[in-house]
Amino acid sequence: xxxxxVEEDVLTAxxxxxxxxxxxxxxxxxxxDHPVEHKPDGSEVTAVDREAEQMVRQAVATRFPEDTVIGxxxxxxxxxGGRRWVVDPIDGTASFVRQVxxxxxxxxxxxxxxxxxxxxxxPALDEVVVAGRGRGCTHNGRTCKxxxxxxxxxxCVSSSAFDGSWWPRESLLGVLESGARTRTWxxxxxxxxxxxxxxxxxxxxxxxxxxxxxxxTIIPEAGGRxxxxxxxxxxxxxxxxxxxNGKVHDQLLALVGNSDL
Numbered sequence: 001x002x003x004x005x006v007e008e009d010v011l012t013a014x015x016x017x018x019x020x021x022x023x024x025x026x027x028x029x030x031x032x033d034h035p036v037e038h039k040p041d042g043s044e045v046t047a048v049d050r051e052a053e054q055m056v057r058q059a060v061a062t063r064f065p066e067d068t069v070i071g072x073x074x075x076x077x078x079x080x081g082g083r084r085w086v087v088d089p090i091d092g093t094a095s096f097v098r099q100v101x102x103x104x105x106x107x108x109x110x111x112x113x114x115x116x117x118x119x120x121x122x123p124a125l126d127e128v129v130v131a132g133r134g135r136g137c138t139h140n141g142r143t144c145k146x147x148x149x150x151x152x153x154x155x156c157v158s159s160s161a162f163d164g165s166w167w168p169r170e171s172l173l174g175v176l177e178s179g180a181r182t183r184t185w186x187x188x189x190x191x192x193x194x195x196x197x198x199x200x201x202x203x204x205x206x207x208x209x210x211x212x213x214x215x216x217t218i219i220p221e222a223g224g225r226x227x228x229x230x231x232x233x234x235x236x237x238x239x240x241x242x243x244x245n246g247k248v249h250d251q252l253l254a255l256v257g258n259s260d261l
Contacts, residue, residue, distance in 0.1 A: 005134025006116040010064075010109055014085075015130050017059045018107040018119040021052045025090060025105055026123035034097050044093045049073055052089035056107065060085050072210045084110045086213040092187035101125055104188030108213035110235065118214030118221075120188045120195070129195050131214075131221035139196050146224040146245035147197040153179030155200035155248050158193065160186030167205050171229075174255035175203060180248075191215045194243050195222040201244035201252055205229075208238060215243050225249045229256050 025048060028034070034046040053071045057078070060069050066081035072088045085107065090096050092103030101124030109117035113133070121128045129144065131137035137144055149155050157180040164172060176182060180200075185193055188211075190202040195218050204211075212226075216235060219226040227233050229240035231253060242252050 003113045003133065006109070006111070006132040008135075010083075010111075011117050011130075011132035011135060013063050014107055014109050014117040014119055015128075017056055017063075018105060018121050018130075019128070020059065021056050021087075021089060021107070022105040022121035022123040022128070024048075024055060025052050025096075025103075026126075029096060029099075029101075029103075029124050032099060036093075036097050044097060045073065046090075046093060046097060048096070049090045049093060052105065053087055056085070056087045056089065070209065072208065082112050083116075086110065086210050088188075088210040091211065092189065095187070102185070102187070102189040104192065106188050106210060106214050108210075108217065110213065110216075115213070115216035115235070118217035120192045120214055120218065122189065122192065127192070129192055129218055129222075131195075131218040133217055133221070135221070137195060137218055137221040144196045144222055146194060146219070146222050147200055148247065149200050149245065150247040152248045152251040156181040156183060156198075157201045157203060157248075157252070158183045158185045158190040158199055159203050160184065160190070168256075171205070171256040175252070178251070178255060187211075188214075191218065191243055194224060194245065195219060197222075197245075200248050201242060203240075203242050203252060203256065205240045206238055207241050209235060212239075212241050212243075215241075219243045227253070229253070231257060 066079040068078040088106040105121040225246040226243040
């Protein structure tokens with residue numbers, strides 16, 4: 001069965017809504033001085049996170065009242081329809097509050113056919129990657145593609161952290177000893193680098209739905225591949241993920257795929 005391209009109006013709406021949220025976040029970022037709270041899992045959150053997510057929820061409810069919205073800060077809301085909008089208003093709050101410009105605003109749409117739209121906005125850098133199923137991937141309006149590097153020892157691999165308390169030991173050692181250059185360009189920024197061909201892969205031991213959902217459209221539409229560590233391309237609530245240019249993907253899976261997470 002052929003999966004149809006995402007509807008143009010949904011792609012346009014997702015871009016518009018993500019841009020609205022990103023502009024709001026950029027404005028607050030420039031103002032600085034954001035009191036930080038800590039959630040039960042120890043991660044940081046600010047009022048800006050919550051306000052930006054609420055803006056997205058309201059915008060989706062206005063345009064698509066039957067659709068469901070899933071967000072990091074306020075859970076699930078909406079009309080309960082089959083189409084889902086997944087939002088992380090500030091992916092990289094730790095960077096946001098420290099005036100490091102590598103945080104992102106993430107938005108995804110998942111419909112009855114699967115991943116449909118992905119947006120990674122970089123509010124402080126005024127850059128955005130947008131992809132629609134069957135409609136390609138663009139960076140600031142121009143088509144973008146993953147890199148062509150085919151060997152892991154010539155690749156650059158990133159993660160939010162190469163940390164033994166987060167990574168399974170054998171997987172961590174495998175990646176670090178693979179010959180690949182390793183860097184910690186974390187959160188949504190790392191996936192932006194993969195989609196635009198600057199690095200070859202992003203590898204994370206555990207991500208929530210809102211962290212990875214946009215990448216399930218963006219990376220394939222840019223010519224790459226994205227799977228869990230077990231090789232599945234299905235959206236999961238919590239899993240380890242690899243997003244790559246496709247050419248080094250199996251090499252990375254061989255290093256991490258058999259680890260207990």
